[in-house]
Amino acid sequence: MLFHSFIYLLSIVLFWMKAENKHSKIISAATKVFAKKGFFTARISDIAKEAKVADGTIYLYFNNKYDILLSVFEEEVGKIVENTENLLIAEADPHKQLEIFVTQHLMAMKKNRHLAEVIQIELRQTHKVIKEYRDNKFSKYTGIIAEIIKNGQLAGIFRLDIKPDLAKRAFFGALDEISRVWNSSLETNYSVEEITAQMLSIFLTGIQTTPSTFPEQVFFLPSQP
Amino acid sequence: MLFHSFIYLLSIVLFWMKAENKHSKIISAATKVFAKKGFFTARISDIAKEAKVADGTIYLYFNNKYDILLSVFEEEVGKIVENTENLLIAEADPHKQLEIFVTQHLMAMKKNRHLAEVIQIELRQTHKVIKEYRDNKFSKYTGIIAEIIKNGQLAGIFRLDIKPDLAKRAFFGALDEISRVWNSSLETNYSVEEITAQMLSIFLTGIQTTPSTFPEQVFFLPSQP
Amino acid sequence: MLFHSFIYLLSIVLFWMKAENKHSKIISAATKVFAKKGFFTARISDIAKEAKVADGTIYLYFNNKYDILLSVFEEEVGKIVENTENLLIAEADPHKQLEIFVTQHLMAMKKNRHLAEVIQIELRQTHKVIKEYRDNKFSKYTGIIAEIIKNGQLAGIFRLDIKPDLAKRAFFGALDEISRVWNSSLETNYSVEEITAQMLSIFLTGIQTTPSTFPEQVFFLPSQP
Amino acid sequence: MLFHSFIYLLSIVLFWMKAENKHSKIISAATKVFAKKGFFTARISDIAKEAKVADGTIYLYFNNKYDILLSVFEEEVGKIVENTENLLIAEADPHKQLEIFVTQHLMAMKKNRHLAEVIQIELRQTHKVIKEYRDNKFSKYTGIIAEIIKNGQLAGIFRLDIKPDLAKRAFFGALDEISRVWNSSLETNYSVEEITAQMLSIFLTGIQTTPSTFPEQVFFLPSQP
DNA sequence: CATGAATGAGGATTCATTCAT
DNA sequence: CATGAATGAATCCTCATTCAT
Numbered sequence: 001m002l003f004h005s006f007i008y009l010l011s012i013v014l015f016w017m018k019a020e021n022k023h024s025k026i027i028s029a030a031t032k033v034f035a036k037k038g039f040f041t042a043r044i045s046d047i048a049k050e051a052k053v054a055d056g057t058i059y060l061y062f063n064n065k066y067d068i069l070l071s072v073f074e075e076e077v078g079k080i081v082e083n084t085e086n087l088l089i090a091e092a093d094p095h096k097q098l099e100i101f102v103t104q105h106l107m108a109m110k111k112n113r114h115l116a117e118v119i120q121i122e123l124r125q126t127h128k129v130i131k132e133y134r135d136n137k138f139s140k141y142t143g144i145i146a147e148i149i150k151n152g153q154l155a156g157i158f159r160l161d162i163k164p165d166l167a168k169r170a171f172f173g174a175l176d177e178i179s180r181v182w183n184s185s186l187e188t189n190y191s192v193e194e195i196t197a198q199m200l201s202i203f204l205t206g207i208q209t210t211p212s213t214f215p216e217q218v219f220f221l222p223s224q225p
Numbered sequence: 226m227l228f229h230s231f232i233y234l235l236s237i238v239l240f241w242m243k244a245e246n247k248h249s250k251i252i253s254a255a256t257k258v259f260a261k262k263g264f265f266t267a268r269i270s271d272i273a274k275e276a277k278v279a280d281g282t283i284y285l286y287f288n289n290k291y292d293i294l295l296s297v298f299e300e301e302v303g304k305i306v307e308n309t310e311n312l313l314i315a316e317a318d319p320h321k322q323l324e325i326f327v328t329q330h331l332m333a334m335k336k337n338r339h340l341a342e343v344i345q346i347e348l349r350q351t352h353k354v355i356k357e358y359r360d361n362k363f364s365k366y367t368g369i370i371a372e373i374i375k376n377g378q379l380a381g382i383f384r385l386d387i388k389p390d391l392a393k394r395a396f397f398g399a400l401d402e403i404s405r406v407w408n409s410s411l412e413t414n415y416s417v418e419e420i421t422a423q424m425l426s427i428f429l430t431g432i433q434t435t436p437s438t439f440p441e442q443v444f445f446l447p448s449q450p
Numbered sequence: 451m452l453f454h455s456f457i458y459l460l461s462i463v464l465f466w467m468k469a470e471n472k473h474s475k476i477i478s479a480a481t482k483v484f485a486k487k488g489f490f491t492a493r494i495s496d497i498a499k500e501a502k503v504a505d506g507t508i509y510l511y512f513n514n515k516y517d518i519l520l521s522v523f524e525e526e527v528g529k530i531v532e533n534t535e536n537l538l539i540a541e542a543d544p545h546k547q548l549e550i551f552v553t554q555h556l557m558a559m560k561k562n563r564h565l566a567e568v569i570q571i572e573l574r575q576t577h578k579v580i581k582e583y584r585d586n587k588f589s590k591y592t593g594i595i596a597e598i599i600k601n602g603q604l605a606g607i608f609r610l611d612i613k614p615d616l617a618k619r620a621f622f623g624a625l626d627e628i629s630r631v632w633n634s635s636l637e638t639n640y641s642v643e644e645i646t647a648q649m650l651s652i653f654l655t656g657i658q659t660t661p662s663t664f665p666e667q668v669f670f671l672p673s674q675p
Numbered sequence: 676m677l678f679h680s681f682i683y684l685l686s687i688v689l690f691w692m693k694a695e696n697k698h699s700k701i702i703s704a705a706t707k708v709f710a711k712k713g714f715f716t717a718r719i720s721d722i723a724k725e726a727k728v729a730d731g732t733i734y735l736y737f738n739n740k741y742d743i744l745l746s747v748f749e750e751e752v753g754k755i756v757e758n759t760e761n762l763l764i765a766e767a768d769p770h771k772q773l774e775i776f777v778t779q780h781l782m783a784m785k786k787n788r789h790l791a792e793v794i795q796i797e798l799r800q801t802h803k804v805i806k807e808y809r810d811n812k813f814s815k816y817t818g819i820i821a822e823i824i825k826n827g828q829l830a831g832i833f834r835l836d837i838k839p840d841l842a843k844r845a846f847f848g849a850l851d852e853i854s855r856v857w858n859s860s861l862e863t864n865y866s867v868e869e870i871t872a873q874m875l876s877i878f879l880t881g882i883q884t885t886p887s888t889f890p891e892q893v894f895f896l897p898s899q900p
Numbered sequence: 901c902a903t904g905a906a907t908g909a910g911g912a913t914t915c916a917t918t919c920a921t
Numbered sequence: 922c923a924t925g926a927a928t929g930a931a932t933c934c935t936c937a938t939t940c941a942t
Contacts, residue, residue, distance in 0.1 A: 054924040055924080056926095169402045170403060172402055174398040198387070204431075207431075270932085280909095290933070494937060494938085505904060505938090506902070506905095616853065623849040623851055624852075628841065649845060651881070656877035720911080728928095731927070906938105913932090917927105918926105919927090921923105
């Protein structure tokens with residue numbers, strides 16, 4: 001009797017694992033396929049084949065094609081946001097925080113090349129569903145940058161004439177464009193560290209109150225007009 | 226006799242104008258529709274309706290749907306590149322050159338809101354045709370930034386440790402991302418001048434050798450080769 | 451005054467010639483194009499280009515695409531029928547008549563290769579318009595064969611057990627199939643005379659009561675039942 | 676266990692039969708529709724409706740419209756060729772062989788009226804795909820006639836001055852033209868037997884060395900190699 | 901009459917989604 | 922839950938025909 005219950009529970013767990021397995025298999029297959037062919041050119045059967053699953057199976061886990069795309073964002077971007085936030089909490093210095101953000105972003109993009117492309121490609125899409133997602137959820141991510149800048153301004157290390165909401169876009173745009181072409185030329189020429197150094201060198205120098213040479217800081221800091 | 230020749234030539238000219246008219250009517254209709262719905266979601270009949278032209282007429286001027294998109298790029302981006310290059314030739318100071326670039330870009334994007342969206346959306350598409358175009362033709366545009374930076378380095382006003390090909394991407398990415406969201410929030414809050422000032426304030430401060438206060442600062446300016 | 455009238459009449463005549471010219475130019479262009487591409491695959495603009503005429507001009511001489519095809523038949527086949535009938539009237543011997551028919555047919559097909567193909571290709575089409583034409587007019591041509599056979603039977607030189615309406619089809623079918631592949635292989639191998647000789651050799655021997663004269667005769671001939 | 680295997684295999688077989696069913700349902704529907712409307716005038720949806728299948732289903736079994744036509748030939752003509760060849764192998768007398776060929780051809784055409792029309796109509800088409808098929812595959816069929824004639828010449832029963840490649844065309848053309856108009860007038864007037872008798876009567880008399888009475892005549896018959 | 905740009909109906913094909921097995 | 926054959930709506934493009942010049 002106990003044995004039967006055990007078997008029963010086991011089957012539920014296995015069943016759940018299997019399902020969970022299939023769900024994420026589809027997600028990563030979709031990420032790959034979307035990255036390779038773009039959302040509209042990608043076919044459901046491509047994703048199914050990549051996930052080694054039947055076409056119909058996909059509809060047991062997702063409502064429709066858009067839902068897959070949304071889930072890719074939701075889950076994969078979610079992980080990155082979570083990771084980044086966790087790392088930032090432990091660090092108080094806005095300088096370091098920006099460095100962490102850049103490093104995290106570039107490493108995430110490098111690690112999941114396909115996801116990087118999907119974000120870059122589909123984030124620009126004007127499809128209603130995506131637009132809503134972008135407006136509601138993705139801005140959280142760029143919001144992190146604005147927060148760091150604001151904190152820096154409060155701490156007196158970032159110039160007060162810098163508009164955080166403009167700067168966050170400039171900063172994210174720069175990062176994103178750099179990751180966009182990673183696959184082609186940059187990859188072979190620059191490491192994550194080099195790019196991080198360059199980006200911070202430009203931006204920090206650009207926004208900080210002390211026009212010193214990054215990263216070795218300067219001690220006298222005349223206030224900006 | 227002379228009169229007849231005149232009428233004949235006039236008819237040719239009018240004919241040409243009419244055709245030219247239709248061509249550009251389709252181009253701008255396509256720009257509008259692509260911006261609103263995205264390339265894949267846009268239907269040929271949408272463009273035709275927007276251009277007040279029959280579906281079939283479009284195929285008298287373009288080979289296929291992709292050709293329309295390509296033409297939008299080719300012609301509209303072409304104009305921007307040309308404009309920008311003309312303005313830059315007359316200016317030797319890299320500082321001013323970057324300022325011109327930013328102003329030109331933002332004004333062009335503001336003027337042709339639809340084009341801005343099309344560029345941002347479709348530039349990321351992974352379709353073969355677009356990819357080729359992007360790689361061959363669009364890089365010219367970003368190449369301008371790299372040139373300005375290199376000149377500035379030769380002139381000793383930009384830091385030598387800045388990699389022009391990284392900086393150009395960062396710079397273009399920042400500009401592009403800022404234009405991207407123009408439609409939603411930024412527009413109401415910032416003018417082209419404000420954004421230009423911010424962007425230059427950050428970037429110039431970020432890359433120049435003399436960490437002076439932007440924008441009044443450059444005293445000696447040797448002419449560029 | 452007289453001069454003016456003359457000019458007027460001349461212009462009408464020239465006008466008519468020009469029109470006539472254009473009409474036949476289109477006919478022969480259509481024959482060529484239909485032969486090359488088949489009726490359905492041929493485009494009106496192909497015919498227009500071949501005839502060195504504007505697309506719209508074709509509709510000044512023909513009602514529609516089918517009308518062109520019909521006219522090709524009507525006029526070109528008409529010529530052949532007329533020619534053949536004229537030659538046959540002058541000859542009383544059914545043997546010779548069949549020989550004339552074969553020679554005429556093969557020569558016409560050889561002379562106007564394109565027409566030959568059009569007849570062979572489009573005669574089989576099941577399109578309503580063509581079907582009606584075929585049933586009403588073309589049977590006249592094959593009817594000639596039946597007449598010759600009937601005459602031969604009355605004259606006692608062709609077997610009475612031969613059904614003229616079956617034999618006419620067999621005969622025409624044989625001729626037609628031979629012309630059909632003329633373009634490829636037969637042309638280089640056999641002359642019109644050789645083919646005529648073979649065809650008559652088989653058919654005349656096959657249907658005549660006395661296997662006489664043509665070409666290597668047999669001497670004893672038991673009568674057919 | 677055995678039972679399960681059985682059920683499994685049964686399901687595979689049933690599945691295969693179903694698919695096979697649909698494939699051949701489409702083939703025969705296409706044959707019907709092509710015969711009725713001609714290849715170009717036939718619409719895919721016509722075939723789909725005739726086969727009681729959705730439009731899209733057709734593309735699960737065929738690549739495109741031409742592929743359907745080709746398959747009709749390939750399969751249906753293939754069957755006829757095979758049947759005919761099997762029957763001919765068992766018969767050594769060229770006289771009888773020709774009789775078999777005629778009977779087979781006419782019976783096949785009568786049995787599958789639609790196929791007959793499709794062959795006759797489309798065989799003449801000038802489309803590249805069809806032309807290639809025709810040249811490669813269909814000539815096999817007419818080749819059979821040439822073989823029979825050659826054998827007859829070796830056996831001394833057919834005249835040596837007959838060119839097998841001309842005669843085969845004449846013979847096939849005659850047969851084909853006769854089947855072509857079967858639908859209209861001939862059908863009601865003549866049976867397969869009558870037509871066969873006429874055709875053989877004409878042709879055999881036309882090509883044989885001994886002008887004996889067909890069909891009772893051959894006394895010595897050396898076996899063919 | 902001649903032109904050829906414009907029209908728009910029509911059709912082959914694709915592919916997201918469903919559902920019987 | 923899993924499958925994948927079947928579905929049919931949706932759309933790009935062609936081309937016969939028209940008509941303003």
